[in-house]
Structures are given as structure tokens and as C-alpha cells.
Amino acid sequence: MSGLKISQLCVQHIGPFDFSISAGQCLVMSGPSGTGKSLLLRAIADLIPHQGHVCLGEQACTQVSPEAWRHDVSLLPAESQWWYDTIGEHFDDFDSELFATLGFDKSVLTWEVSRCSTGERQRLAMIRMLQQQPRALLLDEPTASVDAANTERMENIISCYQQRHDIPVLWVSHQHDQIHRIASRHVILKDNRLVEEPL
Amino acid sequence: MNVIQLTSVDLAIAALLILLLGIVAISLRLGVTRTLYIAAVRTAVQLSLIGLVLKFLFENVHLGWMTLLATIMLLVAGREVMARQKRPFAGSWGYALGTLSMFVSSFVLTLFALTVIIGTEPWYQPQYAIPLLGMVLGNTMNGVSLALDRLTESAYQQRMVIEARLALGQHWREAISSIARESTRVGMFPMINSMAAAGIISLPGMMTGQILAGSPPMEAVKYQILIMFMITAGTGFATVLATWLGAKRLFDDRHRLRLERLRSKT
Known part of the structure; x- marks a missing residue:
């Protein structure tokens, strides 16, 4: 599969950034809050105006339709968002294996969104994203509101998906133990620069 | 059938009602009296003006x-x-x-x-x-x-x-x-x-x-x-x-x- 290549990327006050993530690799990004990690992720997903280029393999972001790009290069926001009353309305199909791995059975589809905990919603948002079969993942602190047991489940699912489909993953995380478990590489965003950290 | 023409006196009597409402509003300290009077004056002035405009337009089609x-x-x-x-x-x-x-x-x-x-x-x-x-x-x-x-x-x-x-x-x-x-x-x-x-x-x-x-x-x-x-x-x-x-x-x-x-x- 294809790696993610970012060149001369500038968003608002930050940048330019040059880096790439090979297929099958997980690049963890950390750094003080307010340095623009989320901005960077949103720019890679082409959700906000930016300068520079982002390519998935040979394919530049600007060469494909925005829907196709965001379908392939999928962003999981720090806070999951829901717009219908029940969980089920947000899903087109039901991958029972994926649901089961994160601790849900089919009855979850009838649950009301407002009655789910933040952690449950976050896990369900991850399932929703993976069911679309993305070709690159941008994860913005996906386990920040999830308990330890489920954090590990989510990490495993992402690693599995990453290995099986041989795709690049960009993961924003601050927890040292987590970084050790998931990272192929680790960079710190500080003072508008990406600094490689030894693992 | 013809419309009974309204005189200025007729309108003045109606205006007295607004005046009275304003006085009641003052005694209740509603704080709307000023706005009420201004709005009432605007109604009279704006409608009279558009009346003149319409009169002109009807005469000059x-x-x-x-x-x-x-x-x-x-x-x-x-x-x-x-x-x-x-x-x-x-x-x-x-x-x-x-x-x-x-x-x-x-x-x-x-x-x-x-x-x-x-x-x-x-x-x-x-x-x-x-x-x-x-x-x-x-x-x-x-x-x-x-x-x-x-x-x-x-x-x-x-x-x-x-x-x-x-x-x-x-x-x-x-x-x-x-x-x-x-x-x-x-x-x-x-x-x-x-x-x-x-x-x-x-x-x-x-x-x-x-x-x-x-x-x-x-x-x-x-x-x-x-x-x-x-x-x-x-x-x-x-x-x-x-x-x-x-x-x-x-x-x-x-x-x-x-x-x-x-x-x-x-």
C-alpha cells in the first residue's frame, strides 16, 4: 500500500512541515497543547485551507475529490460527534467482529447517543471510521477519554488494521506508556518544528 | 357603497388611546413609553408618505x-x-x-x-x-x-x-x-x-x-x-x-x- 508524504505544509501560523509516514508505520506526534497538532491533522485531511502538498502514495490530495480524499485519509477527532438520535442511524453496515472486539453486540445500534458515555462514543466512532476502510489514519488523541482496558483494545484494533492493510497511521498521543506500545517513530511538535525522538 | 371618510379628529381620538397606553406604561415602569411614542409617530409619518407616493403613482401610471x-x-x-x-x-x-x-x-x-x-x-x-x-x-x-x-x-x-x-x-x-x-x-x-x-x-x-x-x-x-x-x-x-x-x-x-x-x- 502507500505511504503518506507531507511537503511544505503550512496552516495558519504554523509550518512549513516536511515529513512522511511509510505504509504500515505508526508515527506518534506529541508536544505541548496549542502548538497546532490538531490543525496539522485537519490540514492533512484537507478540512481547512493550507499551503503545501499532501500525497497518499502517488496520489496528491488535490488530484482527487475532497470526499474521496477524506474517505481515504480518515481523521478521528478528539471528541466524537453524533448527529442522529440513535447509534444505529450513523452506521450503514454492521461488522459484528469489529463491534465485538470493542465490546459491543448488535443491540448497540438501538442505543440512544445521549445515553452513551464519552468513552463508548469514542470507541463507536473508531468503529464507524474503520468500517469505511480508510487507506491512512489520522488519530487525534483517540483514547483520551477511554479507560485502560478499552484503550488497549483500541490500540490493538488500530495496530491490526495498520498491519493487515499496510497503511500509514499518524497518532497524536501524550501518554508515554502508550507511545511505547504503538509507535514506529515518535516526533515532538515544539516551537514550530518537528523533532525526532528516540523510542 | 362608499367608505366613510376619516377626519383628522377621528385619528386624533385613536392617538389619544396610544397616549393613554403610554401613561399606563409609565406608571407601571415598563420603560417602553418612549419607544411606543416614537413607533406611533413613525407609523403616522411613514404611512402618510407612502400614501403620497401611491397617490402620485396612481396619477402617473x-x-x-x-x-x-x-x-x-x-x-x-x-x-x-x-x-x-x-x-x-x-x-x-x-x-x-x-x-x-x-x-x-x-x-x-x-x-x-x-x-x-x-x-x-x-x-x-x-x-x-x-x-x-x-x-x-x-x-x-x-x-x-x-x-x-x-x-x-x-x-x-x-x-x-x-x-x-x-x-x-x-x-x-x-x-x-x-x-x-x-x-x-x-x-x-x-x-x-x-x-x-x-x-x-x-x-x-x-x-x-x-x-x-x-x-x-x-x-x-x-x-x-x-x-x-x-x-x-x-x-x-x-x-x-x-x-x-x-x-x-x-x-x-x-x-x-x-x-x-x-x-x-x-
């Missing part, structure tokens, strides 16, 4: 004069649509959006009613054209401003949801669909409600006016039905158009939500 008045009405309505929104689109776009929707919908409909349905001669006969356009435009303005206000405010409040939907690969139209539908409904509902209530709960002003002026009630009723259909259609089409144009303007060619195109009034 000419397409040019009609066009001039219609344009002024439209531009003022466009300004009003902007003023009633909490977060209007910035720049000339915001003004053009509401004005264009109202223009397309109410002008086309009024023209249609004048030429095809009523068949006045000439078609721009001010006695028919001005009241018709005025009523259609006034209600369309309400609908459009309600719809746009809801659209921009909801898009602002739910920006995280919209962005999350875009992030899942949805088209902008899908990402804003729930908000856009709700906005259109909000714009259309006042007219639908007033059609449902007409005659039972409320006696529409135009019909009442015609009856006061001596028209046979059934004639007045027929005109009122025509007007209400026109107003509802005009409001409906303008609301749909304004919501669609507005929703489109919230996104750029890469389907990104561009809330900086709105300006916030503080």
Missing part, C-alpha cells in the same frame, strides 16, 4: 416609476434581512444572498399573478401591483431572514458535527443536510401556520381592509385566498433558494466549512 418603487422596496427588504441575522455572511455576498432570493421569488410570482391570474391592464397597474408586491415581499423577507438566521447560527453552533461528517467523506450537501432542512422549515412555517389559522383564528388584514372599503365579502375572500397562496409560494421558493445558496456559500470548492465567511454581531 408608468412602468419606470413602478420599477423605481419596486427596486427601492427590494433593496430595503434586503437590508432588513441582513439586520435580522445574528451572523450574516460578510461583505456584499451577505446582502446579495437574501436580496437575490427575494427578487427571484417575489418578483416572478407577482408578475405571474398580475399577468396570468388577475390580468390587469396594463400589467403594472399600480393599484394591483404595489399591494401585491408589498405583501409578497414583506412575507418573503420574514421567511428568508428566519431561514438564513437559523442556517448560519446552526452551522456555527454545530461546526464540530459538520466537520466530523466531512471527515467521514460526506459531500458538503450531506454534511449540512439536517441543518439546511431545518432552516427551510423554519422559514416556511409561519406562512403555513397562518394559512391554517386564516378565517377561524385570524381575519387577514387585506381582506378586512377590502371589506371595510366596501367590497362584497366573497370578492374580498377570493383575493385573500389568492394572496395567501402567492405569499406562501413566494416565501417557500425564496426560503429554499436562500438556504441552498447560503449552505453552498458556507463551503469552498474543496468542501471545507468556511465559518470565517460569517461575521458576528456583538
Whole structure:
């Protein structure tokens, strides 16, 4: 599969950034809050105006339709968002294996969104994203509101998906133990620069 | 049948009632007396002025004069649509959006009613054209401003949801669909409600006016039905158009939500 290549990327006050993530690799990004990690992720997903280029393999972001790009290069926001009353309305199909791995059975589809905990919603948002079969993942602190047991489940699912489909993953995380478990590489965003950290 | 002419004394007696209401308001410390008096004076002055304008237009039936008045009405309505929104689109776009929707919908409909349905001669006969356009435009303005206000405010409040939907690969139209539908409904509902209530709960002003002026009630009723259909259609089409144009303007060619195109009034 294809790696993610970012060149001369500038968003608002930050940048330019040059880096790439090979297929099958997980690049963890950390750094003080307010340095623009989320901005960077949103720019890679082409959700906000930016300068520079982002390519998935040979394919530049600007060469494909925005829907196709965001379908392939999928962003999981720090806070999951829901717009219908029940969980089920947000899903087109039901991958029972994926649901089961994160601790849900089919009855979850009838649950009301407002009655789910933040952690449950976050896990369900991850399932929703993976069911679309993305070709690159941008994860913005996906386990920040999830308990330890489920954090590990989510990490495993992402690693599995990453290995099986041989795709690049960009993961924003601050927890040292987590970084050790998931990272192929680790960079710190500080003072508008990406600094490689030894693992 | 002739209308009983009102004298200045008659109006002065009615004005006394307003004066009295103001005094009651002062004693209750409602703090509205000043606003009430100013509004009352404005009513008298503005209506007298438009009376003079109409008198002039009736005596000088000419397409040019009609066009001039219609344009002024439209531009003022466009300004009003902007003023009633909490977060209007910035720049000339915001003004053009509401004005264009109202223009397309109410002008086309009024023209249609004048030429095809009523068949006045000439078609721009001010006695028919001005009241018709005025009523259609006034209600369309309400609908459009309600719809746009809801659209921009909801898009602002739910920006995280919209962005999350875009992030899942949805088209902008899908990402804003729930908000856009709700906005259109909000714009259309006042007219639908007033059609449902007409005659039972409320006696529409135009019909009442015609009856006061001596028209046979059934004639007045027929005109009122025509007007209400026109107003509802005009409001409906303008609301749909304004919501669609507005929703489109919230996104750029890469389907990104561009809330900086709105300006916030503080």
C-alpha cells in the first residue's frame, strides 16, 4: 500500500512541515497543547485551507475529490460527534467482529447517543471510521477519554488494521506508556518544528 | 357603497388611546413609553408618505416609476434581512444572498399573478401591483431572514458535527443536510401556520381592509385566498433558494466549512 508524504505544509501560523509516514508505520506526534497538532491533522485531511502538498502514495490530495480524499485519509477527532438520535442511524453496515472486539453486540445500534458515555462514543466512532476502510489514519488523541482496558483494545484494533492493510497511521498521543506500545517513530511538535525522538 | 371618510379628529381620538397606553406604561415602569411614542409617530409619518407616493403613482401610471418603487422596496427588504441575522455572511455576498432570493421569488410570482391570474391592464397597474408586491415581499423577507438566521447560527453552533461528517467523506450537501432542512422549515412555517389559522383564528388584514372599503365579502375572500397562496409560494421558493445558496456559500470548492465567511454581531 502507500505511504503518506507531507511537503511544505503550512496552516495558519504554523509550518512549513516536511515529513512522511511509510505504509504500515505508526508515527506518534506529541508536544505541548496549542502548538497546532490538531490543525496539522485537519490540514492533512484537507478540512481547512493550507499551503503545501499532501500525497497518499502517488496520489496528491488535490488530484482527487475532497470526499474521496477524506474517505481515504480518515481523521478521528478528539471528541466524537453524533448527529442522529440513535447509534444505529450513523452506521450503514454492521461488522459484528469489529463491534465485538470493542465490546459491543448488535443491540448497540438501538442505543440512544445521549445515553452513551464519552468513552463508548469514542470507541463507536473508531468503529464507524474503520468500517469505511480508510487507506491512512489520522488519530487525534483517540483514547483520551477511554479507560485502560478499552484503550488497549483500541490500540490493538488500530495496530491490526495498520498491519493487515499496510497503511500509514499518524497518532497524536501524550501518554508515554502508550507511545511505547504503538509507535514506529515518535516526533515532538515544539516551537514550530518537528523533532525526532528516540523510542 | 362608499367608505366613510376619516377626519383628522377621528385619528386624533385613536392617538389619544396610544397616549393613554403610554401613561399606563409609565406608571407601571415598563420603560417602553418612549419607544411606543416614537413607533406611533413613525407609523403616522411613514404611512402618510407612502400614501403620497401611491397617490402620485396612481396619477402617473408608468412602468419606470413602478420599477423605481419596486427596486427601492427590494433593496430595503434586503437590508432588513441582513439586520435580522445574528451572523450574516460578510461583505456584499451577505446582502446579495437574501436580496437575490427575494427578487427571484417575489418578483416572478407577482408578475405571474398580475399577468396570468388577475390580468390587469396594463400589467403594472399600480393599484394591483404595489399591494401585491408589498405583501409578497414583506412575507418573503420574514421567511428568508428566519431561514438564513437559523442556517448560519446552526452551522456555527454545530461546526464540530459538520466537520466530523466531512471527515467521514460526506459531500458538503450531506454534511449540512439536517441543518439546511431545518432552516427551510423554519422559514416556511409561519406562512403555513397562518394559512391554517386564516378565517377561524385570524381575519387577514387585506381582506378586512377590502371589506371595510366596501367590497362584497366573497370578492374580498377570493383575493385573500389568492394572496395567501402567492405569499406562501413566494416565501417557500425564496426560503429554499436562500438556504441552498447560503449552505453552498458556507463551503469552498474543496468542501471545507468556511465559518470565517460569517461575521458576528456583538
